[in-house]
Amino acid sequence: MKFVRTKSRLLHIVLLSGFFAILGSTMGKSPTLPLYAQSLGLGRDEIGLVAAASTVTGIVVNLASGILSDVYGRRKLLKVSGFVFLTAPLLYFLANDALTLALVRVYYGIATAVFVPVSFALISDMYPDRRGTFMGFLSSATLVGRALAPVLAGSIIYLLGFSVVFVLCSATGLVVFVLAFRLPAPGGKLERFEFSFSGSLLLIGLLDAAVYMAYQGIETFLPLFYYLQGKAWLSGLILSLEVGVMAIVKPYAGYLSDRVGRKKPIIAGMSLVGAAMLTFSVASSLPLLILGAVVFSIGASLSGASTKPLATEISKLHGTALGFLESIKDIGQAAGPIIIGFLGFRFGFAFVGLFGVAVLMVFVLRFKVGDL
Incomplete structure (x- = not known):
């Protein structure tokens, strides 16, 4: 019974992490990114390149983060992801042109590229016989965050400005970072990696x-x-x-x-x-x-x-x-x-x-x- 309660608690931690991770990262992108880039004087072509920066990061980092989580454990990688979610939005304050804004997006892209495959892998580890069902719950948690983010970010930008959005995105990252420490330590490192x-x-x-x-x-x-x-x-x-x-x-x-x-x-x-x-x-x-x-x-x-x-x-x-x-x-x-x-x-x-x-x-x- 204690094992079931522990498993349920861990599931709630992962679902909450998924919600806040995608809520914050989406708020930093939609509609914030194009509007903030426009306020810096960037043209449409530059905005397009900046927007693509985080996706390009994901192509490389997704696989690397999955491999590292198999070798060193899920918790360590989710801590890294939480730290990037926490710090990346604050770097928007330092961006003043297309290059620096693109670099911020590259760094921000690491967070999602680490979090998504590692969190789903953790769910797969926890529920080997019902992984489809509980991966579906995690997907829904992230989608709720994705759906709320544009409305929330757009309203805050209209009423209070960009700075409040950046701080709020960092606050959601802090939640993800703290929750990562509530996950169990891995049972042991992978002795031999074969893929x-x-x-x-x-x-x-x-x-x-x-x-x-x-x-x-x-x-x-x-x-x-x-x-x-x-x-x-x-x-x-x-x-x-x-x-x-x-x-x-x-x-x-x-x-x-x-x-x-x-x-x-x-x-x-x-x-x-x-x-x-x-x-x-x-x-x-x-x-x-x-x-x-x-x-x-x-x-x-x-x-x-x-x-x-x-x-x-x-x-x-x-x-x-x-x-x-x-x-x-x-x-x-x-x-x-x-x-x-x-x-x-x-x-x-x-x-x-x-x-x-x-x-x-x-x-x-x-x-x-x-x-x-």
Whole structure:
């Protein structure tokens, strides 16, 4: 009984950490970053490069942090993440041009790139038989933080200015840093690190990359649909609806994944993501656009709730596997707006959807039903 209470307490610590980590990091980015950069006199091209800085950091750091957590333990890496969450927002006060602001974003990006794969690896360690369900709870905790952050940050900027936002972001980082010390010490260091490249793991990473390619494309270009131009509040409402649906569906999708296996939810989820992207490519009315956003949210939740636990079942090095997935995902997230920007709405969204379906077909051919 004492073991169950301890496990439950640790779960609450991880969920709270996830909420505050993503709340603070998102507040420092949306809508704070472009507005603050504009106040420093940066042009649109410079703002775009600064915004991409943290994503580029993630591509490299995700895998490294996963590997280090397998070798040295989850708690040490989460302490590092908490320290960066605490200190990075305060460095905004020192930024006065594009270069220094980009360097702040690179440093800030380390926090999320360490926290996400390591925290999910910790959940996988704690709940080997129900990892889909509890990874879903952690995803929901981070999504709630992500949904609240833009409204909170935007209101504070309007009423009190940027400085208060930076201090508040640092305060959320302090919470994450303190909570990391409440986690148990690792039982021992890994004696020997062995990780062989897995084509199956790459394929799972490409599934996540396709989802986030679509997600970032929607987030970037939704306000530019002609019937949403000049209605920033409406595009923001649709994006909040999208995140809200994902936050609600993720735990149920994880539970379903634990019950029926990983393959079926991935097939259903990626099919819905593909359908949603095709809907965006032909959307000619607001109801169709909203339908696409809801369908995408459900599909992304179904797929994402299965890919992470599946990766930890393929590799015994949970941190390394999840770090690898996050790195591939970040590449897709960075590529989404570029692809849609070059190809246009009709062909860009359709291409992203077809890419996801193509990866899904390879996934189905590679894995037999009985394997998952």
